[in-house]
Amino acid sequence: QKEVEQDPGPLSVPEGAIVSLNCTYSNSAFQYFMWYRQYSRKGPELLMYTYSSGNKEDGRFTAQVDKSSKYISLFIRDSQPSDSATYLCAMSGVSGSARQLTFGSGTQLTVLP
Amino acid sequence: EAGVVQSPRYKIIEKKQPVAFWCNPISGHNTLYWYLQNLGQGPELLIRYENEEAVDDSQLPKDRFSAERLKGVDSTLKIQPAELGDSAVYLCASSSATGETQYFGPGTRLLVL
Numbered sequence: 001q002k003e004v005e006q007d008p009g010p011l012s013v014p015e016g017a018i019v020s021l022n023c024t025y026s027n028s029a030f031q032y033f034m035w036y037r038q039y040s041r042k043g044p045e046l047l048m049y050t051y052s053s054g055n056k057e058d059g060r061f062t063a064q065v066d067k068s069s070k071y072i073s074l075f076i077r078d079s080q081p082s083d084s085a086t087y088l089c090a091m092s093g094v095s096g097s098a099r100q101l102t103f104g105s106g107t108q109l110t111v112l113p
Numbered sequence: 114e115a116g117v118v119q120s121p122r123y124k125i126i127e128k129k130q131p132v133a134f135w136c137n138p139i140s141g142h143n144t145l146y147w148y149l150q151n152l153g154q155g156p157e158l159l160i161r162y163e164n165e166e167a168v169d170d171s172q173l174p175k176d177r178f179s180a181e182r183l184k185g186v187d188s189t190l191k192i193q194p195a196e197l198g199d200s201a202v203y204l205c206a207s208s209s210a211t212g213e214t215q216y217f218g219p220g221t222r223l224l225v226l
Contacts, residue, residue, distance in 0.1 A: 036217075043217035044204070044217045046216065049214050051213075088156075101156075103155025106153070106155055
């Protein structure tokens, strides 16, 4: 079993829809939680970054972390065709080699105009 | 501010040939990472440098892969000899000394024939 599980999709939604992307993990040492967006033939781009539990909002994007359930989510409101990309969750521990990022396999999202 | 620069962007070689990838991190970032990303998967760490020192290379296949980071800035990842299974995207990322967040380059897409 992988340390980080992510539904690969693909996920297709109409423009304006609310998108929910999720990851589960098994390593209780993870403290930092990130979402990266990766466009086709590009490198991953940091989208959201959260430390420990709680919510964080940035424009149309909201990241949630529930450490008790080992579950993280990314919500995209009013989705746009430009949001079409692969979304990767990533997480790490606090120090030393634990700071190594462990990625999910990515969810491919298409927002239809 | 310039991002992480990688070259070449694409490389096609025949099996058993050598290949090298180059990375220039964000200015001031002393931590540099090389990742391997297979199709439909998240990036997997190959090696992490703190300045000139390779502090985590446990995932680097040392029989054919090598890396160096002379002067603690640019880095080169080499494969010799390449195998068919090495076809993938090789990503470079960097972070600051305190950085929990990593910034990725566009990657080098390698195809081994």
